[in-house]
Amino acid sequence: MTPAQSTTAPGDGPARTLRLILGDQLNAAHSWYRQRDPDTLYLIAELRQETDYTRHHVQKVCAFFAAMRAFAAALEQAGHRVLHLTLDATADCADLPALLRQCLERYHCRHFEYQRPDEYRLAQQLAALARDLEVTSACCDSEHFLLPFEELGDYVKPAKSVRMEGFYRKLRRRFRYLMDGEEPVGGRWNYDSENRESLSAQDIQALPEPLLFSNPVGDILERLAAHGVETFGRPEAQLPWPVTREQARQLLRFFCETCLPHFGTFQDAMTAQSPHAWSLYHSRLSFALNAKLLSPREVLDAAVARWQTPDTGVGISQVEGFVRQILGWREYVRAMYWINMPDYAARNALDAQRALPAWFWTGETRMNCLRQAIGQSLQYAYAHHIQRLMITGNFALLAGIDPDAVDAWYLGVYIDAIEWVELPNTRGMALFADGGWIASKPYAASGNYVNRMSDYCRDCHYAVRGKTQADACPLNSLYWHFIDRHAARLAGNQRMALPLKNWQRQAADERERILRRAEDVLASIEVL
Incomplete structure (x- = not known):
């Protein structure tokens, strides 16, 4: 040295x-x-x-x-x-x-x-x-997060179910974001019901071109090769991500001025019909935040200030959806991680054991939703939260993929992935492997959800409305297979009562055909 x-x-x-x-x-x-x-x-x-x-x-x-x-x-x-x-x-x-x-x-x-x-x-x-x-x-202390490390135990307890909504409301009151006295501005704590729109053809045409950077990293790529560092994904000699504080602040300004007016409305939407499909209206600030180039407080303050500025087009539902991600979810998963480690990293409540399909590393699958989400992840080292939760995460949940393998993939593939934020999102929210400490139910979905929130199904090899035929969307039979094999566990979950009842109401021969199709899907998982 x-x-x-x-x-x-x-x-x-x-x-x-x-x-x-x-x-x-x-x-x-x-x-x-x-x-x-x-x-x-x-x-x-x-x-x-x-x-x-x-x-x-x-x-x-x-x-x-x-x-x-x-x-x-x-x-x-x-x-x-x-x-x-x-x-x-x-x-x-x-x-x-x-x-x-x-x-x-x-x-x-x-x-x-x-x-x-x-x-x-x-x-x-x-x-x-x-x-x-x-x-x-x-x-x-790293002097970054809003909630002091020493106080995490005041908000969450080890091995206990703690809902983000209650945690979020406490932090809203404590740090005085979007508050009118002790009540939320506008009279509502969240606007989820208004933030679940899909994209029309006109909406897709209006998507903004993302702000990208050109940071030279050729010497770093050469150094990684010289030392035999094994990586994957698409290399970029001119890295498009912010790597300085000034670049991070530029991206924050771009988000507030260009994306925030439509962020909440389309934060769950997905499309494959635009070159800007990967960025949409998302902030893409997670790397800058997690590397601490930006502080969460300055990000929150900038978004709220933009909302308070007249004639910007930013409504309360837009800014609240963003505040919830930073003040609510980000602080919450950090608390759940630290209070429950190291045990959290070994949780596998659903006893999932299946190997991760090899196409998670290539994107080469005929399921268009998975091909789009994984392909984007490999190209940009980024996917937004619904792609992570309801596309790749949902498939891994339904197929019973080993949480260790899924953790390793998420931790490696995303530019913002550091274990404190990746582990609770993957093992808790996506896979329900913690048994419900974070999520109130497994976030399992059939192809119908993907079809409602995206245009992925339009160009898919598989038929989104099919259940049992050879070209039926694999998610459909896997969804009911998941419900069936975990019926005993899910019976005590109020939020899963309706899906369970719907499954039990189906004729015995239809249930048998669906389960047989799911078994065929699992047997051929590497070539879906």
Whole structure:
């Protein structure tokens, strides 16, 4: 590890304090940076530990590495002492603790500091290291989330069902977003019923062109290849995602001005009929938020300010839908993750054991909804929440795919996927593997839902209205197969009473034909 192998070289002089900055801790507003101290050395490092703990989409790795590089340069320009190490410099380090020990020794540091990681595995790793170090150490807050870490247990309890709606209302009152005294502005807490529109042909024509960036990452791609880092997905030498705070702020402004007026209305919609189908009216701010280039408070404030500005076309249903995603869902899944780890990562309440089909890595399936959602994910390292929940997640739920395999896919494929946010969304919301701690029911759906919310079924090999014939939509028979095999468990769930009753009302011979078709689908799952 030599200065020539790092992007920014701090010199060989000693430093009293070593401060670690992880790749998702790029918060320029952190109190660490209020004063410049030549005796404090900031370390930002590319590590095989982080490229290899799961198989990642190549754009995800490039985005984090490019954002880390830009953040290191910005810190140095602000007068801080920074050591930014690439894979060339860290290739011989077995893991993060090994690198930290090297740096502490090389720079004769007497004190080590780090921000609390958002991932359980890193928190455990750094806490264990800190206990074993001969120098003093301290862990501080990342100063990012609205709800303090120490208060998470006041809002959720381990192994208990906690509904996001109640959590969300508490945070609305506490942080005073969209409130009129103690009541919600407009008299309603949410506008879900108004935010479930599909896209007409005219709506599709009006979709905005997304704001994209051109961040050169050719050197990063070369470095990944040189070190044999295994990735997947479509590489982009000019990365379209924001990797600096200024770019993230540009994207936030674009969202508020261009997308927010229609965000809520079409937040659940899907289409394959536009080159902008992948972006629609979604903010695409999740990577910038999860890397901490933006704070949730500034994002919320910008959206609310736009709503409060006259003649912008932003209604209460639009802004509330967005506030719910940031203030509600994002804070909620973080709380559920931390209060329930490490047990949460092993939950498999439905005993799902089936292997993930190989076409999840290629998108090569005749089911058009899956082909569209997976193909988009492989191309952009992105899909919006309904594509994740009700297309890929729904199929994995109905087919009984092993949650470990589904977790690994979601964690690797999406540019914004960090375990604290991925795990509860995948294992809890999509797969119901936690048994209902997050979702009040399994979010299982047949082809009818896909047909209602998208135009995917129009060009599909399979017939969306079929159940038992050879070309019937696989989701239809799989839906009833799921209901049948989990009937005993679902019997006590009020929200599943109607589907269960509908299944039991069907004639015995029809149920047999549907189940036989589902078994055929599962037997041929690799070639659907």
